[in-house]
Every structure is written in C-alpha cells, then in structure tokens.
Amino acid sequence: MSLAWISKLALAAGLLASPTLGWAQSVNISYLTHWSPETVALLDAAAKDYAKSNPDVTVTIRAVPFGDLLTTLRSQGGSSDGPTIGGIYDLWLPELARDKLVAPAPDTVAGEVKSAWPAGVVSAASVGATLYGIPNEIDVYALNYNKELFKRAGITAAPKTWSELKDAAQKLTRKDAGQQGFGMINSWAAGVVHPFASLLVSNGGELVKDGKPMLDSPQAGETFQLYEDLIKSGASDPAMATADANTTGPFLDNFVSGKTGMIIMANWWESALKSGMGDKFSNIATAPIPVGPSGDKPHSISYSWMTVVNANAGQAEQKAAWDFLAWLNSPKSGKNGASAMSDILMSMGILPTRTSDIEAHKDKLGSEFLSGYVSVLADAKPFPVVPGGQEFSESLQQTLEALQYGQLSAKDAQANAQADAVSILERAAK
Amino acid sequence: MIRTYRASAGIMLAPAVTLIGVFILLPMLLTIWLSFQDWSTQTPFSSASFIGFDNFREIFGPTSVGRDFKRALLNTAIYTALSVMLILPLSVAFGLMVYQRDVAGGTALRTVLFSTYMVPMIAVTLVWSKLYSPSEGPLNQMLGLAGIGPQPWLSSPRSALISIVVLNVWQQIGYFTVLAVAGLTQIPGSLYEAATLDGANRHEQFRFITLPLLRRTLLFSAVIAIINAVQVFEPVALITQGGPVGSTNVLTYHIRRVGIERAQGGLGSAMAVMLMLALIVVVCALFAYANRKDDQ
Incomplete structure (x- = not known):
C-alpha cells in the first residue's frame, strides 16, 4: 500500500473516530436543589468555573421548592435520566439509601470527607459505615x-x-x-x-x-x-x-x-x-x-444537608458528579482558601461544615447575627x-x-x- | 354478512380499545393489585408481597395513618360538596345574565368570565395566596375600609379549606357558565312565549321551564365539577401544604405524600382505590337520582 493510501485511510479513520471520541468524553450532569434563584445563580457561576478546566462536563442546575424536593428525588431518582446530584436533608438519607436511590461515595471522596470534616457531620452523611454524601451545611x-x-x-x-x-x-x-x-x-x-x-x-x-x-x-x-x-x-x-x-x-x-x-x-x-x-x-x-x-x-x-449522587445514573455521569462535588467542596474552588460551596452557603447565612471553610470564613461567622448560632454549635x-x-x-x-x-x-x-x-x-x- | 360486519367493527374498534386498555384499565387494575401488597414505590413490582386487606385496615385504623387518611377523605368530601354547591347555582345565575341577548355587553361579560378558566391554576394560586395574605393582602385591606377586622383566611383551620374552595370557584365558574349558556340555548323560546301568555312571571318561568329543562346540563356540570374538585392539588401543594392542622390536606396531596415522599406504595394505592370507589359511588348516585327524576 502506498504512503498516499495509508495517509488517506488514516485521515478517514481519524475523521470517523473524532466525533465518536468527542461524544464519549462529554458528560452532562444535573444538580437538583431547593435554593432561591439568587443562590442558584451563584451555583451556576461555580459550575461555569468548573467547566473552564473541565470543558467536557456540563452541569445543569435545576431548582424546585423545598416542599417538592423529596418528591422530585423519589419520583425521578429511580431513573438514569433523573437528577445526577441532589442536595438532601440528612433525615431523608436512611430511606434513600435503603431504596438504593443514592450511591455510596467512592473511596477517594470518602477518605477526603472523613479527614476534612468533623466526625459528627460525617456520621450524619453516612448509613452504618458507608458515606453517601459530601456534607455541606449545618443548621x-x-x-x-x-x-x-x-x-x-x-x-x-x-x-x-x-x-x-x-x-x-x-x-x-x-x-x-x-x-x-x-x-x-x-x-x-x-x-x-x-x-x-x-x-x-x-x-x-x-x-x-x-x-x-x-x-x-x-x-x-x-x-x-x-x-x-x-x-x-x-x-x-x-x-x-x-x-x-x-x-x-x-x-x-x-x-x-x-x-x-x-x-x-x-x-x-x-x-x-x-x-x-x-x-x-x-x-x-x-x-x-x-x-x-x-x-x-x-x-x-x-441538622445537616449534603449532596448525594444518583445511584441509577450512568457510570460516567456518577464519576463526573463526584469529581465536580469534590472540586466544589474543596479549598481550591472558592476565595481565600474557602470552598465555592461554602461561599454560596455563607451568602445565605448558612454555616459551612468543612473545617477549613470554618477557618476561612471566621470573620463573617463572628457577625452579630451568626455568632449567636456559632456559639450554640458545640452543645x-x-x-x-x-x-x-x-x-x-x-x-x-x-x-x-x-x-x-x-x-x-x-x-x-x-x-x-x-x-x-x-x-x-x-x-x-x- | 353479520359475521363480516362484526369482524370489521372489531378491527375498527381495536386500536381505541387497546389504547384504553393499556393506558386506563391497566393502571387501574395495577393500582387495585398494589393496594393488597406491601410495596415500596422505589422497588420493582416483583418485590411486592401480598398482605390481604392490611393496607385497608391501616388506612381506616386508629393510628396516625388512619387518622390522616380519614381527615383527608373528609376534607376532600367537604371541598367537593362546597365547590359543587357554589359552582352550579352561580353558573346558572351568570349564564342567565350573559344569555340575555338584548343586554349590551353580554359577549364581553362572557369573555371575562371564561378568561378565568384559561389562566393556569398555578398562576391563580400564586395570586390568591397574596390576596389572602393576612397582613398585606388586599382582601383584608378592603375589609378594613369597611370596618371589618382582618380575617385569617388560609391561616386558620376553620377558614383555610373554604378559602381554597373560593379560589377554585373563581377559577372554574367561567367554564361552567359556558356550559349553562349552552343548556339555555337548547330551551325553545316558544315555551317562554306560551308561559308569558298564560300569565307566568319571570320567577315561575325560571322554576317551571328553565330549571327542569336545564337538568341534563346541570347533571353533566355536577359530574365534571365533582371530578375536578376531587383532583384539587396545586393550591394545597403551593400554599398550604395541607395545613394548618391538616385542614386542607386533601386526598390527592395526601396520596402523593404517602405514596411518593414516604415511598409507601401499597398504602398509597389503597387510598387511591378508596378515592376511586368513592367517586364511582357518588357519580352513580347522581345518575340514579337524575334518572328517577326523569321517570317521574
């Protein structure tokens, strides 16, 4: 076979393979929350930041009223097309885990959470010894x-x-x-x-x-x-x-x-x-x-809230979801050593739970309004x-x-x- | 010949019958079957286990499950009865008003009345939740101008359900007025002329001509109003969440809470079966009553 033919075949193979590879790598994940439009805008901005370094991952934010959150998770979480990520209240976790609607956290995420969050908060995001979510807020x-x-x-x-x-x-x-x-x-x-x-x-x-x-x-x-x-x-x-x-x-x-x-x-x-x-x-x-x-x-x-991943989502979606959540909750994603998640939470007056986030937001947590809450946390x-x-x-x-x-x-x-x-x-x- | 006719009729009916069977009868049968099972809505049907009448015993029992169901059933019955009792007379009254051909603005009034029905229930609910606001609501402000103190509306277990009935009547009245007008057009004008010649006044004409000849229309309106009322959901889900003290917890909302939020599919199905049976009984009773009147 001549070099010209080999080049033509290689080009044709490349053209055929490139869109396939492109489709295989791009992942769409969705994030279900009950937050207000202003807070959803902040989460959306964080997702766009993430997309800059992860162009193949698209995160779509979807909000429902608090009263509809559990129903939406239950009615749509059983399918792979349901929300990939959901913000949930810790009281719901045992039954969502029992019904296999939420996926256990991968070992790397679980290890990070166990070392960077207080033990009480980690236990609220776990059923038995299995961690199911990345904790974000405590109230x-x-x-x-x-x-x-x-x-x-x-x-x-x-x-x-x-x-x-x-x-x-x-x-x-x-x-x-x-x-x-x-x-x-x-x-x-x-x-x-x-x-x-x-x-x-x-x-x-x-x-x-x-x-x-x-x-x-x-x-x-x-x-x-x-x-x-x-x-x-x-x-x-x-x-x-x-x-x-x-x-x-x-x-x-x-x-x-x-x-x-x-x-x-x-x-x-x-x-x-x-x-x-x-x-x-x-x-x-x-x-x-x-x-x-x-x-x-x-x-x-x-009580605490956490983000969980849909156990029925595809493997690629689950992996992308955990990667996004790990980034969102890491000190790399926010300002001054805080996580992007904690910046979003603090905009609402919500106490973050990651130890490094509490340190990063020390000044704001000392405000007249929030200090009254911080003082009762220990008891x-x-x-x-x-x-x-x-x-x-x-x-x-x-x-x-x-x-x-x-x-x-x-x-x-x-x-x-x-x-x-x-x-x-x-x-x-x- | 007859066999060929039957075969072709069967072939022609098959698509419709199949669709009805798959999309209506099958879900109904499935709900009935699930009402006798212990089943979580998050698990496959194969995981359901037969428990006889336990779900029915539970929903009529003395525990919180039974209390909440019976309360929701009663709330639904009250809501439906009040809605029908208000919608039917008002639709006839408005129908008589807009049907007057010699009154100027009849068409405009008909359009305004029907427009409420075209507004989505969610929008109606949001607007009415603000109208009912105890502190800043226009309704209380208007009452204040008339020297009447603020009313709790949705904040009191005594008035919350009635407030939602009013919202429902406001939204639906236009549709039922159109039905009433359609019924009025079917009454021959010669009957009124004859009655006038016989010396019947307006009241007697209404009582002895209009109402009896509107009976079929009113029966249809009543059945539709009942079915619509039983399906009330949006105002409860958006404004009251079934409260206060469960006073607006209607069956559709309660079944969603039990069957989906708590994933108790068997219990939720038993409740849905009871709702279906109650609806069948009421509609059949209504038709039986109407048929008896016809026979008389």
Missing part, C-alpha cells in the same frame, strides 16, 4: 428577637429561662397592634418540629433515644405545657404562624414587619431577614434557646436520623399544630405524639 436554632420591640416593652436582656421567656412574650404582646410576643410556625414540618425539639433538648429531654420515641418523658410534658401556656395567654397567635411551600409566608412576614417579638429559627434564614428588612435587619439579635425547668444549659437541635444535639424520620416529623407536626390551635390539651398532645411515634418508628424499623 442550628437560636432565639431571634427584635431589639426595638424589646426596648419599647422595657425588656433589657434576652430571656434565659422559660419563665423569662413567658414573661417577655407577655410584655411584647400588643393585641390592639396585631403584635405577638413569641412566634410559632405551622404548615411546615421542620418549622414546627425543630423549634419544639430545641426547647425540649434545652429542658433535658430527647425526641428519640436508641430508636425509641421519648415524648412521654416529664421533660417533653413540660415542653408541650409551655406551648399551651404561650397559646392560652395570647402571647402566641397561630394565625400569624403559617408557612408556605417555599418556607416563607406569614410567619416570616410578621417577624420582618415587627409584629413578632421573638421566634426560634435556624441560621439559614439570615438572607430572608436581610432581604425582607433592609436596614432594619440591625434590629435583630440572636440568643441561645431559653433553658427549661428540667434543663441544665441551652441546647439546640442541629447542639443532632436531630434523630432514623428510618421513618420524615413521617415521624410530619406526625409530630400535626399534633403540635393541633395544640397551637387549641384542638388538643398539652396532656393529650403528649399522649398522641408518643403513641403515633411508637407506631411509625416500629413500622419503619421492620
């Missing part, structure tokens, strides 16, 4: 209060105990002005259950211990009673407490417009407060959860992550809402909550 609860309303009511310091809380709530209540002393939340499971659980652990109680519900304890009884007292005294108005699918709504509107004196909420709503209040955000201060009569010191419950108790946890949360939500609206007494609410929790957790454990 804790604190008492948020309006300093201006406190001043007007003649209250000089944030309440430290439940009796001080009830007293302050009473002083802050002005029914004629549509103002409530202490804000509760309803129509949103975590918004109802987490503040209750934070008060419960600050009273020496627990929601679940060794897989068994502990809502029949005297400490839980006192917490139910606190809710009843606040409602009956008029210091809390359940009609001002509703939330919508985006975890916003009247409960938030009433706090930002100065119609709620105090509320127990997580750190992540800093961005919502800032956008709702503008300059008046400086009126808001945070304090540890008031301690109940049976408690020793303030505690909060904590925070993780929200129990058990099979059936979501159903347990929703059931407790119903009971607490019935208590808020006066449909149940504190005693009946406690009995109902415990009976329901026993049946739900027993069934889920089977």
Whole structure:
C-alpha cells in the first residue's frame, strides 16, 4: 500500500473516530436543589468555573421548592435520566439509601470527607459505615428577637429561662397592634418540629433515644405545657404562624414587619431577614434557646444537608458528579482558601461544615447575627436520623399544630405524639 | 354478512380499545393489585408481597395513618360538596345574565368570565395566596375600609379549606357558565312565549321551564365539577401544604405524600382505590337520582 493510501485511510479513520471520541468524553450532569434563584445563580457561576478546566462536563442546575424536593428525588431518582446530584436533608438519607436511590461515595471522596470534616457531620452523611454524601451545611436554632420591640416593652436582656421567656412574650404582646410576643410556625414540618425539639433538648429531654420515641418523658410534658401556656395567654397567635411551600409566608412576614417579638429559627434564614428588612435587619439579635425547668444549659437541635449522587445514573455521569462535588467542596474552588460551596452557603447565612471553610470564613461567622448560632454549635444535639424520620416529623407536626390551635390539651398532645411515634418508628424499623 | 360486519367493527374498534386498555384499565387494575401488597414505590413490582386487606385496615385504623387518611377523605368530601354547591347555582345565575341577548355587553361579560378558566391554576394560586395574605393582602385591606377586622383566611383551620374552595370557584365558574349558556340555548323560546301568555312571571318561568329543562346540563356540570374538585392539588401543594392542622390536606396531596415522599406504595394505592370507589359511588348516585327524576 502506498504512503498516499495509508495517509488517506488514516485521515478517514481519524475523521470517523473524532466525533465518536468527542461524544464519549462529554458528560452532562444535573444538580437538583431547593435554593432561591439568587443562590442558584451563584451555583451556576461555580459550575461555569468548573467547566473552564473541565470543558467536557456540563452541569445543569435545576431548582424546585423545598416542599417538592423529596418528591422530585423519589419520583425521578429511580431513573438514569433523573437528577445526577441532589442536595438532601440528612433525615431523608436512611430511606434513600435503603431504596438504593443514592450511591455510596467512592473511596477517594470518602477518605477526603472523613479527614476534612468533623466526625459528627460525617456520621450524619453516612448509613452504618458507608458515606453517601459530601456534607455541606449545618443548621442550628437560636432565639431571634427584635431589639426595638424589646426596648419599647422595657425588656433589657434576652430571656434565659422559660419563665423569662413567658414573661417577655407577655410584655411584647400588643393585641390592639396585631403584635405577638413569641412566634410559632405551622404548615411546615421542620418549622414546627425543630423549634419544639430545641426547647425540649434545652429542658433535658430527647425526641428519640436508641430508636425509641421519648415524648412521654416529664421533660417533653413540660415542653408541650409551655406551648399551651404561650397559646392560652395570647402571647402566641397561630394565625400569624403559617408557612408556605417555599418556607416563607406569614410567619416570616410578621417577624420582618415587627409584629413578632421573638421566634426560634435556624441560621439559614439570615438572607430572608436581610432581604425582607433592609436596614432594619440591625434590629435583630440572636440568643441561645431559653433553658427549661428540667434543663441544665441551652441546647439546640442541629441538622445537616449534603449532596448525594444518583445511584441509577450512568457510570460516567456518577464519576463526573463526584469529581465536580469534590472540586466544589474543596479549598481550591472558592476565595481565600474557602470552598465555592461554602461561599454560596455563607451568602445565605448558612454555616459551612468543612473545617477549613470554618477557618476561612471566621470573620463573617463572628457577625452579630451568626455568632449567636456559632456559639450554640458545640452543645447542639443532632436531630434523630432514623428510618421513618420524615413521617415521624410530619406526625409530630400535626399534633403540635393541633395544640397551637387549641384542638388538643398539652396532656393529650403528649399522649398522641408518643403513641403515633411508637407506631411509625416500629413500622419503619421492620 | 353479520359475521363480516362484526369482524370489521372489531378491527375498527381495536386500536381505541387497546389504547384504553393499556393506558386506563391497566393502571387501574395495577393500582387495585398494589393496594393488597406491601410495596415500596422505589422497588420493582416483583418485590411486592401480598398482605390481604392490611393496607385497608391501616388506612381506616386508629393510628396516625388512619387518622390522616380519614381527615383527608373528609376534607376532600367537604371541598367537593362546597365547590359543587357554589359552582352550579352561580353558573346558572351568570349564564342567565350573559344569555340575555338584548343586554349590551353580554359577549364581553362572557369573555371575562371564561378568561378565568384559561389562566393556569398555578398562576391563580400564586395570586390568591397574596390576596389572602393576612397582613398585606388586599382582601383584608378592603375589609378594613369597611370596618371589618382582618380575617385569617388560609391561616386558620376553620377558614383555610373554604378559602381554597373560593379560589377554585373563581377559577372554574367561567367554564361552567359556558356550559349553562349552552343548556339555555337548547330551551325553545316558544315555551317562554306560551308561559308569558298564560300569565307566568319571570320567577315561575325560571322554576317551571328553565330549571327542569336545564337538568341534563346541570347533571353533566355536577359530574365534571365533582371530578375536578376531587383532583384539587396545586393550591394545597403551593400554599398550604395541607395545613394548618391538616385542614386542607386533601386526598390527592395526601396520596402523593404517602405514596411518593414516604415511598409507601401499597398504602398509597389503597387510598387511591378508596378515592376511586368513592367517586364511582357518588357519580352513580347522581345518575340514579337524575334518572328517577326523569321517570317521574
């Protein structure tokens, strides 16, 4: 064969092979989140940064309301065309892992996470000894209060105990002005259950211990009673407490417009407060959860979020997803030694979890608003992550809402909550 | 000859029957079969295990599963009944108004009424959630101008479901008005002329001519309104999430929560079967009632 023929054949083979190789190398992955459009824009920018050094990987960001996130993951995660990456709440992990919707992290990622994140956070992203996600945020609860309303009511310091809380709530209540002393939340499971659980652990109680519900304890009884007292005294108005699918709504509107004196909420709503209040955000201060009569010191419950990879996605997509997540959460991707993920989280007032990120954001974490949350991190108790946890949360939500609206007494609410929790957790454990 | 005719009829009907069988009957049968199984929606059908009537016992039992289902069933029934009770009389009233050929602006009014039906439910829901806002909502502001204090609307278990019914009626009324107008056009004008000659006033004409001759239209409207109401989902999912205190937790939303969020496919299927049975019973009862009236 002449050289000319060999050259022609080589050229033809090259032309035939090049598009095939090109297609084989390009990977499209999608990232499902519940973040707001502003935050999604930041994530999109990070994905574009990643694409500069990884031109064959395209990351598409997709957002749904928080209320639809689990449903979307469950309904689409079973297929290879579903979202490749999903941001999930740790409570959902045991059941998503049981149903094989999320993939275990590869050894390299697992090794990196175990060495660079605190052990408690790593355990929340694991089922047994298997790590399933890269942790990103941790949320804790604190008492948020309006300093201006406190001043007007003649209250000089944030309440430290439940009796001080009830007293302050009473002083802050002005029914004629549509103002409530202490804000509760309803129509949103975590918004109802987490503040209750934070008060419960600050009273020496627990929601679940060794897989068994502990809502029949005297400490839980006192917490139910606190809710009843606040409602009956008029210091809390359940009609001002509703939330919508985006975890916003009247409960938030009433706090930002100065119609709620105090509320127990997580750190992540800093961005919502800032956008709702503008300059008046400086009126808001945070304090540890008031301690109940049976408690020793303030505690909060904590919960974390992580990013997981769809176990049903193709091998190339899974690999690209883990590589992207490893980069997104590494100190190389953000500013000043922080990860791009932590920069995104901090834009919302969310506490990052990677040890190097906490160090990199030390200044911002010391702000007046966030320092109140950072101070309770050490004594925070993780929200129990058990099979059936979501159903347990929703059931407790119903009971607490019935208590808020006066449909149940504190005693009946406690009995109902415990009976329901026993049946739900027993069934889920089977 | 008859055999050839039957064969060709069978061939012509086969595509439609096959499509109905595959896309309607098969899913229905599958749902019924799953309602007797213990099955997670995240696992293949082959992993389902037969548990008899356990799912049905559970959804009617005293635990939180049973309580939530019964509450959702009741909420759906109330929502449906209120929707139908408001939509039917209003559609007839609006139909009579826009049907008046000698009244100026009838066509414009008909267009405005029907336009609400063309707006997607999601958009309607978002707008109404702001209208109902307790602090900044225009509804409470208007009530305030009239000296009436702010109403909780979606924030109270007493009024949340009714508020969603109002939203539904507002959106659907245009469509049912068009149906009512179509029914009115079928009534011969000579009947009214004869009644006028006999001395019947407007009220008597409406009672003894319009209403009886609109019965078939109203029956059709009622069936469609019931089916639409039973399928309510968007306002609950977007605004209330079934709350407060489960007061707006309707069956479609609850089945999604149980069957998809919690992956309890067997329980969710049992709930769907009960919803289907309830719907069949109600629609059959309605037809039976209408047929009895016809016989009389």
